[in-house]
Amino acid sequence: xxxxxxxxxxxxxxxxxxxxxxxxxxxxxxxxxxxxxxxxxxxxxxxxxxxxxxxxxxxxxxxxxxxxxxxxxxxxxxxxxxxxxxxxxxxxxxxxxxxxxxxxxxxxxxxxxxxxxxxxxxxxxxxxxxxxxxxxxxxxxxxxxxxxxxxxxxxxxxxxxxxxxxxxxxxxxxxxxxxxxxxxxxxxxxxxxxxxxxxxxxxxxxxxxxxxxxxxxxxxxxxxxxxxxxxxxxxxxxxxxxxxxxxxxxxxxxxxxxxxxxxxxxxxxxxxxxxxxxxx
Amino acid sequence: xxxxxxxxxxxxxxxxxxxxxxxxxxxxxxxxxxxxxxxxxxxxxxxxxxxxxxxxxxxxxxxxxxxxxxxxxxxxxxxxxxxxxxxxxxxxxxxxxxxxxxxxxxxxxxxxxxxxxxxxxxxxxxxxxxxxxxxxxxxxxxxxxxxxxxxxxxxxxxxxxxxxxxxxxxxxxxxxxxxxxxxxxxxxxxxxxxxxxxxxxxxxxxxxxxxxxxxxxxxxxxxxxxxxxxxxxxxxxxxxxxxxxxxxxxxxxxxxxxxxxxxxxxxxxxxxxxxxxxxxxxxxxxxxxxxxxxxxxxxxxxxxxxxxxxxxxxxxxxxxxxxxxxxxxxxx
Ligand SMILES: [Zn+2]
Numbered sequence: 348x349x350x351x352x353x354x355x356x357x358x359x360x361x362x363x364x365x366x367x368x369x370x371x372x373x374x375x376x377x378x379x380x381x382x383x384x385x386x387x388x389x390x391x392x393x394x395x396x397x398x399x400x401x402x403x404x405x406x407x408x409x410x411x412x413x414x415x416x417x418x419x420x421x422x423x424x425x426x427x428x429x430x431x432x433x434x435x436x437x438x439x440x441x442x443x444x445x446x447x448x449x450x451x452x453x454x455x456x457x458x459x460x461x462x463x464x465x466x467x468x469x470x471x472x473x474x475x476x477x478x479x480x481x482x483x484x485x486x487x488x489x490x491x492x493x494x495x496x497x498x499x500x501x502x503x504x505x506x507x508x509x510x511x512x513x514x515x516x517x518x519x520x521x522x523x524x525x526x527x528x529x530x531x532x533x534x535x536x537x538x539x540x541x542x543x544x545x546x547x548x549x550x551x552x553x554x555x556x557x558x559x560x561x562x563x564x565x566x567x568x569x570x571x572x573x574x575x576x577x578x579x580x581x582x583x584x585x586x587x588x589x590x591x592x593x594x595x596x597x598x599x600x601x602x603x604x605x606x607x608x609x610x611x612x613x614x615x616x617x618x619x620x621x622x623x624x625x626x627x
Numbered sequence: 628x629x630x631x632x633x634x635x636x637x638x639x640x641x642x643x644x645x646x647x648x649x650x651x652x653x654x655x656x657x658x659x660x661x662x663x664x665x666x667x668x669x670x671x672x673x674x675x676x677x678x679x680x681x682x683x684x685x686x687x688x689x690x691x692x693x694x695x696x697x698x699x700x701x702x703x704x705x706x707x708x709x710x711x712x713x714x715x716x717x718x719x720x721x722x723x724x725x726x727x728x729x730x731x732x733x734x735x736x737x738x739x740x741x742x743x744x745x746x747x748x749x750x751x752x753x754x755x756x757x758x759x760x761x762x763x764x765x766x767x768x769x770x771x772x773x774x775x776x777x778x779x780x781x782x783x784x785x786x787x788x789x790x791x792x793x794x795x796x797x798x799x800x801x802x803x804x805x806x807x808x809x810x811x812x813x814x815x816x817x818x819x820x821x822x823x824x825x826x827x828x829x830x831x832x833x834x835x836x837x838x839x840x841x842x843x844x845x846x847x848x849x850x851x852x853x854x855x856x857x858x859x860x861x862x863x864x865x866x867x868x869x870x871x872x873x874x875x876x877x878x879x880x881x882x883x884x885x886x887x888x889x890x891x892x893x894x895x896x897x898x899x900x901x902x903x904x905x906x907x908x909x910x911x912x913x914x915x916x917x918x919x920x921x922x923x924x925x926x927x928x929x930x931x932x933x934x935x936x937x938x939x940x941x942x943x944x945x946x947x948x949x950x951x952x953x954x955x956x957x958x959x
Pocket of ligand 1: 375376377378379380394395396397398399
């Protein structure tokens with residue numbers, strides 16, 4: 348397999364013909380194994396060799412969890428108004444447009460309702476491909492509305508986090524989304540409506556420091572980066588290398604921050620058991 | 628103090644301020660007569676007017692420098708100058724006492740209360756002891772313990788915020804910095820006593836918000852409140868920490884900006900030239916605002932207080948929907 352190690356497109360010999368196989372093979376980020384894309388997909392985008400959980404889109408996530416992959420989407424058209432008229436290297440408005448055309452979404456989250464093993468559930472799944480899954484006004488509003496719907500119809504809430512934290516381009520407004528969502532979670536808690544937080548790679552910053560850590564159950568996929576401060580910021584602050592495995596799911600489980608680490612393959616089962624316990 | 632590079636007309640005015648100060652000093656050294664006295668009076672008036680103009684035109688970056696001024700009154704100073712009978716309470720009952728977060732019982736114009744906040748240190752030894760005002764999880768847990776104490780005995784809570792942020796370190800992550808802040812946000816949302824939060828200097832992100840969920844949120848004139856430090860923002864979005872000044876402009880983090888979009892309830896004015904020039908006066912101005920706020924909040928029944936605390940944050944956001952624009956607290 349040495350010829351695969353080059354970053355170039357792998358070439359396969361088919362009799363006397365050579366075929367370029369761009370896009371058909373994927374290199375595992377962790378074990379560097381070259382995997383046939385179809386094999387990876389049939390394994391829920393988990394490396395068959397080392398169990399590395401590849402990032403997946405919010406849509407794929409919902410399709411994996413809901414019965415028959417069916418769900419009803421809420422608050423689909425909500426989008427940011429660029430309240431600060433923010434411009435860094437490029438204008439935020441342009442960034443949003445670009446993101447919309449690459450992901451098909453208006454912001455970094457899909458809010459959906461459907462069934463898991465026949466039980467009703469509301470799932471908010473974050474989309475990491477949309478400005479690093481960052482949380483601005485739209486993410487805050489969609490999650491809060493989902494919580495308020497759950498309060499009303501007593502559906503259990505599941506939030507699947509995948510985010511670099513609060514969105515800088517909406518400034519302090521993004522920070523306030525943390526208070527907005529957690530305020531709604533306090534009401535959900537009081538009403539004894541269950542909330543399950545599922546953390547995936549990565550879950551950091553203001554997302555972790557608000558709703559992601561407040562589940563009745565906090566669970567994570569294996570190997571996910573989960574923390575308050577990013578590893579780079581910590582390294583720069585303390586001026587030393589971080590130990591390996593630091594801020595990964597296994598580290599958090601060891602330090603008592605998680606109820607469980609759950610393989611993507613077992614996620615639906617796990618959620619079903621939890622919903623059973625909660626009385627659904 | 629240095630207020631950053633001289634690039635604008637406030638810079639030119641600042642040069643004139645320096646010149647005037649020199650002239651006043653020189654004339655003062657002359658043998659006094661009617662003529663010099665008149666000159667002095669004229670120059671002093673001009674100086675006062677110019678100072679006012681300079682400070683009214685400070686850039687966001689210059690304001691941030693003021694919020695970090697080494698002589699700025701720190702939270703302990705505000706506690707000492709505003710509250711009476713302060714008794715410090717220590718520890719989170721779980722791991723340790725965090726000197727970056729202080730608090731205790733006190734009276735506020737005769738009324739028993741809990742007061743707490745982040746504390747920076749003034750000299751090197753104190754700075755290290757206070758961890759540069761950056762709390763660890765145990766700091767946030769101590770703060771919540773004190774707030775629950777206030778709730779149990781129906782006492783109002785005053786929080787003071789002056790922190791660059793929650794500490795990003797190995798131990799902080801191990802002990803759940805994120806969980807500690809998240810828990811505070813949720814519990815503050817439903818604490819059954821009035822909470823008044825005041826950002827006195829730096830309002831650094833989640834570390835500030837972790838004690839900042841209040842019925843009223845005030846900011847001192849030259850304080851800032853941001854989702855990320857301008858330096859951090861510049862490093863990530865501009866890939867260049869030197870662009871902090873640009874980031875400070877873009878983030879809209881001054882007290883006036885945040886009042887305009889409804890994220891803070893009021894801006895508390897500072898003494899001419901900044902809070903560091905007169906701690907006592909700065910504290911008096913804060914005191915007056917807090918008195919008014921507490922009187923208002925005490926008149927509100929608990930259930931209604933919690934409702935309006937909820938909607939205070941619930942309405943924050945700027946969003947467009949296919950069926951119209953949903954804008955809160957912001958210019959359309
Ligand atoms: Zn692998």
